[in-house]
Amino acid sequence: MKFIVIKRKWLFLVTAVILACCAYYYSKGAIPTFQNTQEKANSLEYHMVTGEFSTTTKDGKKIEAYRFDPGTIVVPKNEEVSLRIFGVNGEEHPFYIEGTDIKGTVKKGEETLVSLNFKEAGTYKLICDTHSHEGHGLPMIAYIVVQ
Template sequence: MKFIIIKRKWLLLVVAAIVVGGLYYFTNDAIPTFNNSEEKSNELVINMVTGEFTSTTADGKKIEAYRWDPGTIVIPKNEEVTLSIIGVNGDEHPFYIEGTDIKGTVKKGEETLVTLHFKEEGTYRLICDTHSHEGHGVPMIANIVVD
């Protein structure tokens, strides 16, 4: 009999916690995670960062690889997209997008904005010119898939 009473107390406590928590999250003071107003922005922004992996081999040789993260993005054909790249690792990364006239430089601690608008489907490569040659480790390349 006591076991059932304790169980009911726990059930009431859990229900009360859910109700109080629900009231907290659904009050007017809650901050929405999306904008559901009539003034919707159709702008698509994709965020990317520069990253680095470093290690030392058993014989003491330092190895490193820079990368764009994420390494693959998918964007819609015939729509304008803003690519926002934040420089995190490496002083600077001069880049170009293969098959286009788009080029620029991402600098450490800064945001670089690139407007993309592809009319042809396909995969375009975002290539760091500094980390694309022999002797610079793994090439720093991201894929832009236009669908």
């Protein structure tokens, strides 16, 4: 009985050491899924992509919805912010940010850089001009929450 208890302790110890080594080894190449990186001091960077959902209903009607992902970001008031939007789905998405004079176009396979610095707190809509009109499916809108 004593031999079995000692054997279990050694087995537990060896397993713990192997797991710790594996965790250390694999953490070296870990990539965070979300990170606010700082290129310059006090400069926040956010990333978005354009995406699409599509399906066909039972009666054969095709339904499409384009979106910005993530659909909401929270940014600080009175700070320089870089928003990088990469075009994945859809040939292009001309956009504007409601309540500002900011506008641009996201093209498939390209990254669009948008510099932001909001002076007023609130929620601003990032709106794709193509996918916000009747007949173009659901609206393509992301929300920028300024605090």
